Amino acid sequence: MKKSILILTSYPDPHIDRVLEILNKNGKNSIALYANMFGKNQYVEYNPKENEPLTFVLRVKKYTLNDFSGLWFRKPHLWLESEDQHDHDPDKMMSIMYKRNEIIAMFSRGIMNEAQKKGIFIINSIDLLMLSSNKLDQLNTANKLGFSIPETLISADYDSLLSFISNHDGKAVIKNIVTSQIRYGKYSRLFFTIPITKNKFVNYHKLKPIDYPLFLQEEIEKKIELRITIIGKKVFATALDSQSTKLGKTDWRREIPENIKHSVYILPIEIEKGCLDLLRHYHLQFGTIDMAVTPEGKYVFFELNPNGQYLWIENLTKQPLSKAIAELLMNPEENKLV
Known part of the structure; x- marks a missing residue:
């Protein structure tokens, strides 16, 4: 049958x-x-x-x-x-x-x-999605695979956090440790990566104690950002010129996608291999990776989304992502990664 x-x-x-x-x-x-x-x-x-x-x-x-x-x-x-x-x-x-x-x-x-x-x-299975969504483990694994990662601190200690910001020229970025989208019935809110300065941090926490761990990273200077979509053995990399936008310099998700120049990008062989190895580590067949390229040409890993969106990339760049998904489902033995 x-x-x-x-x-x-x-x-x-x-x-x-x-x-x-x-x-x-x-x-x-x-x-x-x-x-x-x-x-x-x-x-x-x-x-x-x-x-x-x-x-x-x-x-x-x-x-x-x-x-x-x-x-x-x-x-x-x-x-x-x-x-x-x-x-x-x-x-x-x-x-x-x-x-x-x-x-x-x-x-x-x-x-x-x-x-x-x-x-x-x-x-991908639910268990694998949950395991691979852990941002702390992602950074640790990416570092072991040879990727450059931002200097990072996760802490609820005021002095440690203030010292981290001070050691990075008085500024850093603050991110969400878990999901960046909160839903309440038909309502939802997206929490973006935001810059944090020493003065902002000190003034804010004069009145509000730190009652949960904060996720801080050094602010990476970006030439371009990369959205890398992996479907089975196929790797589709897209460059996002976020630094030419008004709203998307720190977090490109703040900007309307059509306002960001998207272009097909050819990854260096070692970076492409590292991306595939990262998905193999988590036994994933699909995932999206966010990275940046600095003005000096350094590739910096940010995070892996094991169930990321990709349709807007296909619409803007004409890369055959949906076709690759369909081919993976129809002929897994030929196209699967793990």
Whole structure:
């Protein structure tokens, strides 16, 4: 029997739309299961007592994992929006959202575990996504692989933090240790990398004690920034001229992508090899890496996103990223990295 591709995500997801189109054009049946659409013509059911397999129902038709040869877990954080947001009652809303997300996470893990047992090809499992998302481990691993990394301090000690800033000409940048995006129902906020000076630090913490670890790095002077997208064995590097923008000099995400010049970039062989080795270390089939090139030509590693966005890169540079994803799902033995 001809097997299909299963994609787990949340609606809407334009990344998925383009990949589904390519898969279908190549005669590969594919199914998108939208976690936030459960109860609307699709659901998952499981009866362990009857020893029945995990079943997906999509528009009346039933599927089990035996119907699939590949699985792509596109969105690891399946934040669901309540139809009744209960904006007037945040506690009730958070309770509903938490319960729904916990249930979806449980089913997602169950799907992944069963798929791994059956030897189904996966981009990327939840456990690997969580392991590789640890920024502290990323920096440590990148350093061991030979990448240059910014001088870094993570501490809740005032004197240590002040000394770090002072030792870097009185300025540094402060970053988020974990996710940079916080969601609350239909609302979300993105926290950017921001510059911090000695005076700002001292004045701010005169009144506010440090009650959690802060993530400080030296401020890297950038000629260009790089967004490196790795799909299986294929490496697609893009240069972002963030320093020519008004808002994106410290963090390019502050700027509208169309306002940043994007261009295809050829990596030095040793940098490309290091990027592939980093994904191999975490057993990932897909990931995006953020780096910078200094005016002196030094390549500096910032972070790895094991489930990063890439569609805007494809739209602006015409690099065939969606095609590479589709090819990896259709022919994993030929295209997989690990």
